Amino acid sequence: MNCALLGYGTVGSSVKKLADRQPGLDIRIVFVKPEFVDLPFFSNEGEAIVTDPDTEIVFECLAGVEPANTLIRKALEHGKHVISSNKAVLSANLPDYIELARKHGGSIQIEASVGGGIPLIDGILKLDRAEELKGFEGILNGTSNYILTSMEKFGTSFDDALKAAQAAGYAEADPANDIEGRDVWYKTLLVASLYTHSPVLTLPEPLGISKLSAEDIDIAKAHGKKIRHLSILKNESGSFSTLIAPVFLNENDYLASVDENFNAQKIYADSFGSLGYYGPGAGGDPTAQAMIADAINLLDGCRRPITLDRNAVYDPNLIQENWIVRTDRDLSSLPGVNTEFFDADNLYLFENRTPALIEEVRVADPQAMIAVWR
Ligand code: HSE
Numbered sequence: 198m199n200c201a202l203l204g205y206g207t208v209g210s211s212v213k214k215l216a217d218r219q220p221g222l223d224i225r226i227v228f229v230k231p232e233f234v235d236l237p238f239f240s241n242e243g244e245a246i247v248t249d250p251d252t253e254i255v256f257e258c259l260a261g262v263e264p265a266n267t268l269i270r271k272a273l274e275h276g277k278h279v280i281s282s283n284k285a286v287l288s289a290n291l292p293d294y295i296e297l298a299r300k301h302g303g304s305i306q307i308e309a310s311v312g313g314g315i316p317l318i319d320g321i322l323k324l325d326r327a328e329e330l331k332g333f334e335g336i337l338n339g340t341s342n343y344i345l346t347s348m349e350k351f352g353t354s355f356d357d358a359l360k361a362a363q364a365a366g367y368a369e370a371d372p373a374n375d376i377e378g379r380d381v382w383y384k385t386l387l388v389a390s391l392y393t394h395s396p397v398l399t400l401p402e403p404l405g406i407s408k409l410s411a412e413d414i415d416i417a418k419a420h421g422k423k424i425r426h427l428s429i430l431k432n433e434s435g436s437f438s439t440l441i442a443p444v445f446l447n448e449n450d451y452l453a454s455v456d457e458n459f460n461a462q463k464i465y466a467d468s469f470g471s472l473g474y475y476g477p478g479a480g481g482d483p484t485a486q487a488m489i490a491d492a493i494n495l496l497d498g499c500r501r502p503i504t505l506d507r508n509a510v511y512d513p514n515l516i517q518e519n520w521i522v523r524t525d526r527d528l529s530s531l532p533g534v535n536t537e538f539f540d541a542d543n544l545y546l547f548e549n550r551t552p553a554l555i556e557e558v559r560v561a562d563p564q565a566m567i568a569v570w571r
Contacts, residue, residue, distance in 0.1 A: 201249070203259050204260070206258065207366045208258040226238055226240050228240060244268065248271055255272040256280050273303050274297060312337060313339065317462055321388065332430060334462070336460045341405070343361070344359055344376070345426065349418075376405050394506060405443075422446055423450075436511075440552050442567070444570075451463065517551055518571070522558050523544055524558070524565035528545050533554070534547055
């Protein structure tokens with residue numbers, strides 16, 4: 198099939214390399230911004246490329262919303278198959294893209310946008326055909342996981358670990374998206390859309406890892422725990438809830454064993470209880486491999502359709518957790534507080550609270566470290 202590639206950064210250049218080895222996929226032209234047009238197969242004529250009658254597949258690996266959104270829409274309006282790794286643009290527009298694909302005969306494929314090289318989206322779409330999936334927990338940001346495990350194993354400072362993740366090509370162009378949880382927010386929104394078959398376009402704000410310090414790593418170790426940044430989803434008969442936050446996990450928890458830039462996820466359903474995925478969630482080649490796998494599905498004539506024809510209701514009460522809060526303010530009047538559990542004046546345990554606790558703590562101290570305690 199004749200293919201066009203949009204973007205030639207970490208993921209785009211890997212897509213070109215892997216596609217060139219793949220019989221049946223022929224990337225003829227690559228869209229890049231004007232300042233980068235320095236190879237014979239580069240062009241900055243994005244619209245002409247994606248509407249060219251010879252183009253059948255468009256691989257979209259641009260960062261951010263524009264020009265990605267305009268080019269994806271043009272491609273879908275011209276009946277192309279669009280394979281995207283761009284969670285920012287997909288999370289804001291997936292329902293529109295699905296409708297455009299349906300109307301004009303193309304498709305939108307999103308495997309690489311969540312979990313990098315892990316076939317998580319395929320798994321969700323496949324399993325969900327048989328029964329309602331009840332829950333999800335996962336590590337979805339390789340950069341955050343890399344930082345947490347570097348701090349935990351080697352005592353690396355937060356800033357040095359972030360620099361190393363950037364050098365390795367895991368981090369977003371703006372790493373604030375990684376450490377403040379925005380990248381996971383995009384991915385969780387896509388997972389929630391698939392789980393609920395609903396056009397989910399917003400979720401509560403995430404808690405990232407930026408407030409965690411060496412002190413928190415020591416607290417975790419002292420209690421036999423490891424900190425991981427998790428996306429949590431509960432889905433029950435037309436209602437759903439999500440939470441994105443650091444979680445102090447028992448050391449023997451499956452997700453606590455996931456190190457470096459790796460991602461892992463657990464899917465919950467009545468028939469199988471839980472099952473897990475594990476693999477590289479960031480980096481050029483793993484993410485590109487997921488995009489090539491989507492293209493091979495097209496070559497094989499095998500696609501898993503995404504349907505968003507329901508309207509699930511967000512119910513914040515579906516999630517209840519215990520929480521650890523580190524702050525210099527006095528939180529002893531907040532509901533659910535246990536002031537005896539930690540032997541330190543600046544640490545609080547809150548028991549069986551919904552994520553509404555986050556806002557209550559932030560009103561008292563916007564800089565507080567807030568995490569789930571399991
Ligand atoms: N910055 C992302 C991460 C890349 O660290 O997981 C993959 O989406």
